Amino acid sequence: MPKLGMEPIRKTALVKATIVEIGRAGSLDVTVGQIAKRAGMSTALAHHYFGGKEAIFLAAMRHILSLYGAEVRGALCVVGGPRARLDAILLASFSPANFRREVVSAWLNFYVLAQTVPGARRLLAVYQARLQSNLTHALRPLIGARAPGVAAALGALIDGVYLREALGPGAADGRAAIYLVQAYLAAELNKGSGA
Amino acid sequence: MPKLGMEPIRKTALVKATIVEIGRAGSLDVTVGQIAKRAGMSTALAHHYFGGKEAIFLAAMRHILSLYGAEVRGALCVVGGPRARLDAILLASFSPANFRREVVSAWLNFYVLAQTVPGARRLLAVYQARLQSNLTHALRPLIGARAPGVAAALGALIDGVYLREALGPGAADGRAAIYLVQAYLAAELNKGSGA
């Protein structure tokens, strides 16, 4: 009973199923069969629409990234002042959604993939550049020329804190992460006015 | 021509071969056969000494971690003042050895493994606790009670900077990483004396 216009539906179903399965496995050791089954179709169909396993993974990564991007954009377009913009970025970066098991697993494996798969590396560069740009714009009114450097550090700090929070012993707590990064921000802003 | 006392030799050969192969593959998609071949023995022997693939991986991770620990200890035992101790930790953390492809790959896959393999998670916790302890001890004379909090941030920053440097576009540059972290340190120390 093939209905027409199935392609986008199947593709998104596969992408979502892929993220879930990566979360379950904690790695990319996920078979096309598992993904297809969870998405409610045959393995052959998954191959038909994506052409191969790697393409499925990349589509899933793109999806994760676009979700995060949307969250940041959404948070940014509401608030006004530069300081509030920074907080909005932090809030979006450490939102509970980003600490779900599937998302954490996707990110970690994304890093692994970025070593060898050019597509993944490009995607990662896009994410980092966007974060850098957002942070720099928000920082510029506060610290002027020092903005790019601080933004770089801030971006790295966000990644590092995320890593530790996600792999830490207890349940991930976004608030603790935000608090920690805000303390760094306070130090940098203070330095600007003090020196 | 079996000589006696082969076990430690074979085991270290396997561990080193494992790290090399992980670096080559960029992932844990490495067969016992590849590892054994590089180590100059049969797959059966690898199984004989380690009992299974996961045990080989964990041994390799332990090796990476112990190398890093030794590097830090070595750097620490030479210098005197608290500020110099901090720099020593940074220097060891961002030494060229840590940016070799195999080491980067081992770390990234270590993170992935830590999600699901308890042994890997424990190992990671040990590393983080040791770093935290080293940093706190070095920071205490400089900023007193604020030391633990700043150490946590510093640890996260080190991980984050490492990640970006290792996955960045160009060749990894430890000096840039050190410079970035030192800028953060300056801000935090300045804050302490300024407020």
Add this chain to the structure above:
DNA sequence: AAGTTTATTGACCCGTCAATCAACAAAAAA
């Protein structure tokens, strides 16, 4: 009605891989 495009699958092929085992070799112990 005949032909084309889209959707879909079960079955299959080919390769790979972790793990096992039987067997052999040399040194050490008895």
Add this chain to the structure above:
DNA sequence: TTTTTTGTTGATTGACGGGTCAATAAACTT
């Protein structure tokens, strides 16, 4: 010297996984 321990491997196995393909069926076109 016989036995046991240690070292070592080739061959095998059992399972699995990615990818292909032929075949089927519904919808759309002419």
